[in-house]
Amino acid sequence: MKSYFKFSTKIILVFLFLVNFHWESYAQDYYGSTYTYKPVSLGITFAPNMSWHRYGTGVDIEKKWEIGYGYGLLADFGLSENYYLATGFLINNIKSTVDVGPDQLSTTYKTQYVEVPFGVKLKSTQRYYRSYYGQFGFTGGVKIAGDKEVEDMGREEFDAKTFRLGLAIGGGIEWQLDHKLSMVTGLTFNNGFTEILDDGYGKPKDSYLAFNFAIFF
Incomplete structure (x- = not known):
């Protein structure tokens, strides 16, 4: 009877050890899991932005940001595993309003560009199925449409500059949804350093703050 009890005790202890080992392995996998590093990831994005014009010092123009x-x-x-080159192909709509002229007429400018971003993305090691990233680089754009709407005068085309270059910096979080699917949320500040038009009231450049949403496959 005693030998049977000792044998049963050993079986129970072995079973508890295996259960504990399995749980610890699962817990380590859940709380510290990282998926296989992917050398190339492709995704789609939608990025609302708040954009505005920037004028040089000494130019008295009231500026308002708009949603694009x-x-x-x-x-x-x-x-x-932690360093990437980030690029893409985007259609970007930028919009801003200024009050110009002796009568301070409100004029809303709308421009649309085909843009190619190029930068360096730095990612943290993945923990809890998410990683953090920071990104720095440039964007180059070619104008495909441009119009302005002047207060009480209606909409008309305007001669926007053909090319736009900008300096971009941002960051955010990449959420791992499964082994091949992730979601990115973040913010990017894009500071244009080329003129967008010459309207007689200065030579404005534009900037915008974008809220980035993307799915990578």
């Missing part, structure tokens, strides 16, 4: 948006494709090319 961008959408398109993104691509991350891995250099290592």
